[in-house]
Each structure stands twice: as structure tokens, then as C-alpha cells.
Amino acid sequence: MSPLVSDYLVYLLQLAGGKRAAMESSLARQRMGDLAPWIDLSGPQRILDLGNGSLRPQYALLRAAGHRVVGIDLVNRPARGWKPAAYGVLRRVFAAHAGIGAAAMAADGLLSGDVSRLPFADASFDLAVSSAAFEHFLDVPAVLAETRRVLRPGGVLWVGIHLFTCPSGGHNVSFTQYPLRSLPRGAEPWDHLRRQRRPFTVPLNRWRKHQYLEAFAREFDVLRCYCATREGEQWLTPALEAELSAYSRDELTCAHLVILARKPPVTASLKASQGAAVPAPAGLLGVPA
Numbered sequence: 600m601s602p603l604v605s606d607y608l609v610y611l612l613q614l615a616g617g618k619r620a621a622m623e624s625s626l627a628r629q630r631m632g633d634l635a636p637w638i639d640l641s642g643p644q645r646i647l648d649l650g651n652g653s654l655r656p657q658y659a660l661l662r663a664a665g666h667r668v669v670g671i672d673l674v675n676r677p678a679r680g681w682k683p684a685a686y687g688v689l690r691r692v693f694a695a696h697a698g699i700g701a702a703a704m705a706a707d708g709l710l711s712g713d714v715s716r717l718p719f720a721d722a723s724f725d726l727a728v729s730s731a732a733f734e735h736f737l738d739v740p741a742v743l744a745e746t747r748r749v750l751r752p753g754g755v756l757w758v759g760i761h762l763f764t765c766p767s768g769g770h771n772v773s774f775t776q777y778p779l780r781s782l783p784r785g786a787e788p789w790d791h792l793r794r795q796r797r798p799f800t801v802p803l804n805r806w807r808k809h810q811y812l813e814a815f816a817r818e819f820d821v822l823r824c825y826c827a828t829r830e831g832e833q834w835l836t837p838a839l840e841a842e843l844s845a846y847s848r849d850e851l852t853c854a855h856l857v858i859l860a861r862k863p864p865v866t867a868s869l870k871a872s873q874g875a876a877v878p879a880p881a882g883l884l885g886v887p888a
């Protein structure tokens with residue numbers, strides 16, 4: 600059995616045992632702390648989840664906290680068969696462990712679509728979030744330009760990225776160890792940046808930290824950028840560090856990069872020249888019927 604196949608069994612056990620719910624709840628608390636100086640989350644906010652995923656964990660946790668959340672993902676398209684049915688069960692297990700009601704998991708806030716072409720009116724959201732999805736977006740500049748457009752002036756963007764340059768950044772060693780502690784038999788650390796013997800199994804943009812920061816800064820005021828989780832320091836020998844000298848130690852060991860950014864607020868002079876407040880979005884969050 601390949602390590603990635605056995606990982607699916609571990610994934611199920613982690614979900615069934617509540618580990619995944621605990622991890623996602625902890626991520627939600629971390630994000631709340633990061634956002635506290637910039638947006639008041641004690642009242643309901645209009646939130647967009649970019650790449651909500653089949654389990655939709657953050658979409659559900661944000662809805663359970665009383666926010667109006669829209670999730671957009673290619674996987675939200677209607678589908679039949681064993682996989683959507685299995686995810687239905689997994690979501691119920693997740694909700695039970697996370698202590699949230701089934702209503703928070705409901706699909707009524709989900710849209711199937713490409714995050715680089717958002718089907719929302721300008722200024723529809725107060726906050727956009729995204730977790731473990733940006734590294735899969737193949738046109739990051741388009742996603743950022745669209746996110747800026749659909750955020751209100753002063754609206755905030757919180758993004759967690761599984762950074763390509765970390766040991767698990769090729770998404771081909773394990774998706775259940777967080778952070779990565781052991782490599783599959785025969786695998787070498789940072790194989791994806793070296794000989795690339797292990798094939799990639801999912802689309803990845805291969806972006807480095809500086810590329811994200813530059814792209815975010817073109818559209819937003821970057822408020823904060825930090826590494827939330829490190830991995831692989833034990834494998835970074837002086838010989839390997841020399842071989843991978845094109846990368847900094849920081850980016851080689853950062854498994855979870857967080858970027859917090861804000862769409863510039865409308866300044867007093869801009870407001871006066873526009874003569875009016877930002878128009879309200881049409882309909883519920885500007886989502887087309």
C-alpha cells in the first residue's frame with residue numbers, strides 16, 4: 600500500500616476520533632486572534648471562504664459563529680455517487696466533534712465556481728478567508744484582484760498557505776501529519792525541490808513566499824505575515840542546506856504561512872470626490888440567483 604493510500608485510513612481515523620475537528624477549531628481561534636485588531640467578529644459579518652473544500656470545515660465553523668458565509672469551490676458542483684455520500688457522513692462526524700449543529704454544515708451558502716472569476720458584486724464582503732487552498736490556485740494574481748474587488752473598502756483578507764518550499768509542500772508525502780514528523784520509506788526530505796522522484800498528485804502553483812507577498816502587496820495593504828507552523832528542521836543538515844541554498848531556512852521550514860491583508864479604506868478625500876457611500880450589493884451578498 601502506498602503511503603498516500605494508507606494516509607486515507609489515517610485521515611478517516613483522525614476525523615472519527617475528533618482530531619481534525621480539534622485542529623480546525625484551533626485554526627479558527629488563531630484566525631480570530633489575528634483578525635481581532637482589524638474587524639469586529641462579535642457581530643455577524645459577510646464572509647467569503649475561498650476554496651472551502653469538500654469537508655467545508657471553516658465555512659461551517661464561521662457559520663456556527665453566526666456569520667453570513669459564502670463558500671466558493673470547484674467541488675461545490677452537484678454530484679452523485681459514493682464520494683459525495685461519504686463526505687456527507689464525514690461532515691456529520693466533523694460537526695458532532697466540533698460541537699456545531701447540522702445547519703452550519705448545510706450547502707445553502709455554497710457556490711460552485713472558479714475563485715479567479717468571482718460571481719459577486721463589488722464590495723459584497725467584509726472578510727475573505729482561505730485555508731490550505733491558495734497553493735492550489737493556479738492564477739493567484741487573478742484571485743487576489745477579484746478578492747479585492749468583492750471586499751468592501753477596509754475589508755480584510757486572512758489566508759493560510761501550505762507553503763510549497765516546506766518538506767510536505769509537494770503534497771506527496773503525507774496529508775495527515777501536521778506538521779510532518781516522518782517521511783515515507785525511501786523518500787528523501789525536500790524531494791520535490793531536488794530530484795522530484797515522487798510524482799505530484801494535486802495541482803500546485805509552486806509559489807514561494809516572496810511571490811505571495813509581492814502579489815498580495817500589489818492589491819492590498821499587507822498587515823501581517825508570519826509562519827504559524829514549522830517542520831523539517833531535524834532534516835536540514837548543513838549539506839542539505841548547501842544543496843538548497845537557493846531557499847532560505849525560513850521558507851524551507853515554514854509549513855503554514857499566514858498572510859493578513861486589508862483592502863485600503865476609502866479616505867476622506869476620496870469619499871468627498873465620490874460624493875456618496877459605497878453602494879449596497881444587490882440581493883443576498885450579491886450572489887446571483
Ligand SMILES: C[S@@+](CC[C@H](N)C(=O)[O-])C[C@H]1O[C@@H](n2cnc3c(N)ncnc32)[C@H](O)[C@@H]1O
Nearest residue numbers: 650651652672673674712713714730731732735
Ligand atoms: C486542500 S483543499 C482545502 C479545502 C478547505 N479549505 C480545507 O481546509 O479543508 C483546496 C481546495 O481548493 C479548491 N480549488 C483549487 N483551485 C480552485 C479554483 N480555481 N477555484 C475554486 N476552488 C479551487 C479545490 O477544489 C479544493 O477543494
